[in-house]
Every structure is written in C-alpha cells, then in structure tokens.
Amino acid sequence: MEKGYILALDQSTSGSKAMVVDKNGNILSKSSMEHKQYYPNPGWVEHDPMEIYENVKKVLKEAMLISKVKADDMAALAITNQRETILVWDKNTGLPIYNAIVWQCRRTSEMCSQLKKQGVEEKVRQKTGLLLDPYFSATKVKWILDHVEGARAKAEKGQLLLGTIDSWLVWKLTHGKAHVTDYTNASRTLLFNIRTLQWDSELLEIFGIPRCMLPEIKSSNDMVGYTDTEELPDIELPISGIIGDSQGALFGQNCFNPGMVKATYGTGSSIMMHIGEQIKETGSGLVTSVAWGISGRVEYVLEGIVHCTGDALKWVKDNLMLFNSFEEARAMVNSLDSNEGVYMVPAFVGLGIPHWDSDARAAVVGMSRGTRKEHLVRAAIESTAYQIKDAVDKMELESGIKTKELRVDGGPTKDEFLMQFQADMLNHKVVSTEIAELSSMGSVYLAGLAVGLWKSKEEILQLRSEGQSYTPVMDKTTRDRYYEGWKASVSRVLTI
Structure with a gap:
C-alpha cells in the first residue's frame, strides 16, 4: 500500500x-x-x-x-x-x-x-x-x-x-x-x-x-x-x-501570494500578510518574519501580534464564572442589541500591536448601573475583533495594499457573532474554511511536499475547501461609533 x-x-x-x-x-x-x-x-x-x-x-x-x-x-x-x-x-x-x-x-x-x-x-x-x-x-x-x-x-x-x-x-x-x-x-x-x-x-x-x-x-x-x-x-x-x-496556518490557508492575509484566532492572535521574497522595513508595531523556507528558499511576512483574544473569553468563563459553556456565552451575546458602551481591554499580559506596551493592564470600561454579565461576555468577544482590526489597518497602511478578504482559522471562528462583527469592523469579507486545524494542515502540506504526497503548491490549492463567508452589513456610522469607543477605552488603559 x-x-x-x-x-x-x-x-x-x-x-x-x-x-x-x-x-x-x-x-x-x-x-x-x-x-x-x-x-x-x-x-x-x-x-x-x-x-x-x-x-x-x-x-x-x-x-x-x-x-x-x-x-x-x-x-x-x-x-x-x-x-x-x-x-x-x-x-x-x-x-x-x-x-x-x-x-x-x-x-x-x-x-x-x-x-x-x-x-x-x-x-x-x-x-x-x-x-x-x-x-x-x-x-x-x-x-x-x-x-x-x-x-x-x-x-x-x-x-x-x-x-x-x-x-x-x-x-x-x-x-x-x-x-x-x-x-x-x-x-x-x-x-x-x-x-x-x-x-x-x-x-x-x-x-x-x-x-x-x-x-x-x-x-x-x-x-x-x-x-x-x-x-x-x-x-x-x-x-x-x-x-x-501561525506560519503553518498561513500555508494551510494557501496564502501563497504577496498581499494575502490571514488571522489565526486562539489564546492570542497572529495576523499575517505574505510579502514575498523581499524584506520590508516596517514601523507601527508590525514585525517582519520568515513565512517559510522550502528547499532553502525563504519568503517573508508582515505580522501583527495580539497577546490576548480567545483568552479574554476564557478568563470571563474561568475567573468570573459568568457562564458554563461557550454555547451559553453565544446565547448571552445574541440576547443583546448592542454593547451599550461597555468595552473590555484584555491587556492581561500587556498590549501588542500597535502599542507594544508591556506595562498596560486589563480593564473593563464604560459600565453603568444597568450593566449585566451579558455585556461583559460581549465585551470580551468584541475585543478580539477590535484588536484584529487594529492589526489589519496597520498592515494596509505599511504595505500600501488594501486587503479584499481576511482568511480566518482557529476555534473561535465557529462563533458566528464574532465572525460577523469582525467583517463589520473591517468592512470587508471574512472567509473561514471547512477545516479549523489550519496550522496542522500547513505542516501536513509541507511534510507531504517533502515525501512526494503532493508535487507542488498548485496541487495543494486543489484541496482547499472554503467554509462560511461573512460580508459586512453594519452601516458606517455604527461601525465608527463602536471602533471609536474601543480606541477611547484603550487610551485609558495606556494612561493608567
């Protein structure tokens, strides 16, 4: 055999x-x-x-x-x-x-x-x-x-x-x-x-x-x-x-060409843009890394690093004990019409892009007497989308490339509220895949190339199976109001 x-x-x-x-x-x-x-x-x-x-x-x-x-x-x-x-x-x-x-x-x-x-x-x-x-x-x-x-x-x-x-x-x-x-x-x-x-x-x-x-x-x-x-x-x-x-997920997402962008959602998040075989000088808190080396040929990426995304919701579950399962959390969030001005800045281990402030610490901002646990759960979920928008915006600015879609992977991509909110914040399409384990699949494809299971990247492209896509539906005024509230909340954490 x-x-x-x-x-x-x-x-x-x-x-x-x-x-x-x-x-x-x-x-x-x-x-x-x-x-x-x-x-x-x-x-x-x-x-x-x-x-x-x-x-x-x-x-x-x-x-x-x-x-x-x-x-x-x-x-x-x-x-x-x-x-x-x-x-x-x-x-x-x-x-x-x-x-x-x-x-x-x-x-x-x-x-x-x-x-x-x-x-x-x-x-x-x-x-x-x-x-x-x-x-x-x-x-x-x-x-x-x-x-x-x-x-x-x-x-x-x-x-x-x-x-x-x-x-x-x-x-x-x-x-x-x-x-x-x-x-x-x-x-x-x-x-x-x-x-x-x-x-x-x-x-x-x-x-x-x-x-x-x-x-x-x-x-x-x-x-x-x-x-x-x-x-x-x-x-x-x-x-x-x-x-x-994170590079494994980039390969697993088949982001083989310059300008393609993916985000891996996990404990923290890595947002990567493929930039080809030339190093690009950056500022604004982005870093440059190796995308992969194949047979000694190296390609590069720009990366935005977010220290805490999925871990924010895990903290709400494990430390505050506001819900018992992530399915329950989704139901709580869907019961709300808006965040009512409540934001969580999950700087438990400092902030990554674009601030890179290791001394920043987490905070919940905007609570009123009417704030309920549902608002805290929603604030934790929303914080992921805001931080990834921060990263994508910086990448577009530094690279001069306007992204058309964000390819996403990781367990949290099963959360339809988060994915739709992400598309709304970015104001462009967010595309998931049928397979959540993109980091593993990236390593599988590379090993398969090594042993001849697949002959080329083109063969691997034929294996891609897109999952659900999310297109923005939020109006500009609402989008801007949400994001301005996020930036104002972060500014309070940075000045503590």
Whole structure:
C-alpha cells in the first residue's frame, strides 16, 4: 500500500492535538489533551515540558489507533507548535532545567527596558525584524541562565541545549539524535538574522547566550530525523513539515501570494500578510518574519501580534464564572442589541500591536448601573475583533495594499457573532474554511511536499475547501461609533 497518510502534531499554548490526514486532505482522526498553565507570579506564564512531551506521545498513539492506519502506511510526522515559548534542557539527562517560559510571559520586561537603554533596540530590529519585547524568546533564555543555579557554567561547557517547543519535541522523539529547528521558529527568537538566515553572533553576545546551545536550522520541508522506537514503540517515521503555528496556518490557508492575509484566532492572535521574497522595513508595531523556507528558499511576512483574544473569553468563563459553556456565552451575546458602551481591554499580559506596551493592564470600561454579565461576555468577544482590526489597518497602511478578504482559522471562528462583527469592523469579507486545524494542515502540506504526497503548491490549492463567508452589513456610522469607543477605552488603559 502507498504511504498515503501524514501523522500531524499541533502543540499549542493550551494543549496538544494529533491528527491523521490522507492525501486528499481529509482528517481521519483526532486526539487532544490539555496541559496545565503555571502562573508563579503576576505576569509570569510557564509550561511543564515533560508534561507536554508525555501528552504528545499519548495523542500521537491515540490518533493512529482511532484512524486504524498502520505505522507502515504513514509517510511522515509533521509538527507545528506554539512559537516563542522556549526551554533549556540538559543534553545528558534529557531533562529540562526549568519550566518552559511561555510567549505570554512578561517576566523579562525590565530586562528589555535595560537593553533599550543600552541602545541596542534598533540593531536588534534591523537584524531580526522583531521588537525588543518579552514576547520573544532570547530574554527568556537569558533569564533561565541567570537564575537557575549553575546553568550558565553548564551552558558554557556545552552541557545544555535550548530550543522552542519544536526543537524539544524533535530532540525527545528522536531520542536525542536531532537538535534542529526551522526558519520560522528561529525567526521568532531574537537570535536569528533574517537577512543572513543564520544565528547571529552579535545577537548572541547581546543576550549572553552560548552558540553551542543552539539547534541547527532547517527548511520546513526538510527531513530532520526519525522517531525512535524507544520513544514511540513500533512507530518509526521521518519527521518533516516543522513550522511555527501561525506560519503553518498561513500555508494551510494557501496564502501563497504577496498581499494575502490571514488571522489565526486562539489564546492570542497572529495576523499575517505574505510579502514575498523581499524584506520590508516596517514601523507601527508590525514585525517582519520568515513565512517559510522550502528547499532553502525563504519568503517573508508582515505580522501583527495580539497577546490576548480567545483568552479574554476564557478568563470571563474561568475567573468570573459568568457562564458554563461557550454555547451559553453565544446565547448571552445574541440576547443583546448592542454593547451599550461597555468595552473590555484584555491587556492581561500587556498590549501588542500597535502599542507594544508591556506595562498596560486589563480593564473593563464604560459600565453603568444597568450593566449585566451579558455585556461583559460581549465585551470580551468584541475585543478580539477590535484588536484584529487594529492589526489589519496597520498592515494596509505599511504595505500600501488594501486587503479584499481576511482568511480566518482557529476555534473561535465557529462563533458566528464574532465572525460577523469582525467583517463589520473591517468592512470587508471574512472567509473561514471547512477545516479549523489550519496550522496542522500547513505542516501536513509541507511534510507531504517533502515525501512526494503532493508535487507542488498548485496541487495543494486543489484541496482547499472554503467554509462560511461573512460580508459586512453594519452601516458606517455604527461601525465608527463602536471602533471609536474601543480606541477611547484603550487610551485609558495606556494612561493608567
């Protein structure tokens, strides 16, 4: 039998999901597990890397079992992952020396401020396309080396390795045989020069990180190693299709041409515009990153980063306990005719584009004596649409390209109120897909290109299945009133 199936892993901020996909792009099975979120101090966020790895092994095995596809019929294992989250581990014991520090974590805000005072921010931006912000990985590594006893000495002796979650999983799954990452994940670390496409010695010196800790950089369609049977008994698969989750969604959305834009809705959100093979200088809080590297050929994106979108509604559910299920939340929102001037600015870990204020904190603005819990739920949902509009508006301004549609993916895209409100705020079409797991599908397509399951991007385009489309229906006066209220609310948070 032809090896016509890809086993896909999506290791996200909230959990790990595995799928089996056939050559027609059909998802045959799914398995998922959440992992614990650790908040040891205000603004700090951590994950247990060993919990993640054990969960990954479980969901991979379960997805294969449910699909009834034999390991011998699998062509490859594809991996997409939460970006910027990083960890350091001992290469002799295979154990982390500290929890993974998550992209949301703000513990290095003061470190970033000190580096800015030293005048290195512009140099970092020129080399990496990124901002000097706790969101990205390098200062997290420096924090670990500075705060874990004996870590720096061991690192300098070559005894420690660092990596984003993709590196960690590949290293573990190959039983320590492959220490790699791909261009997309490397481009989020503040250590990778997007112009030379290499780890940058000057950046390593700025952040005090020994080069010997770093993984080898690969193209997203490279074969990087094989799963080891000591880790996954009876499963020995080539690993390919490694790509950061947001770039994976861009590829999964088939945004192959310059000017195409997608938004991934999750804990936070990434809004990306494909800009081709040339780097574009930006301002206004946008960053430039690698879209993907295929056979050594690299393309680029502009990206707007929103720290908190879906997590705002989750906070309302888990912390305020205003509803029990997301279906209940949708019913609550649909019971209202308007937001009645109530806005939530979900700056729980600061604000991303266009402000990049790590000190901003969340607030609910505009409440009156008549405000009910339904208004708070609606404000949480609306905040996602406003923040994504902020990002798209900046992209259009910087690129000179007026977008005609926004391709969307992620769990929240099933919320018809949010999607319609998004279309109304942007005043153009929002298009979902039949498949919500676009990050996974992007990695699947790349792995499939590597093993010959598909021959070209053109073949992959034939697999696209559009879902529901939303066209704007809100009048300009109402749209402007809503958005002006949002901007006024944000201005209050920025001045606290």
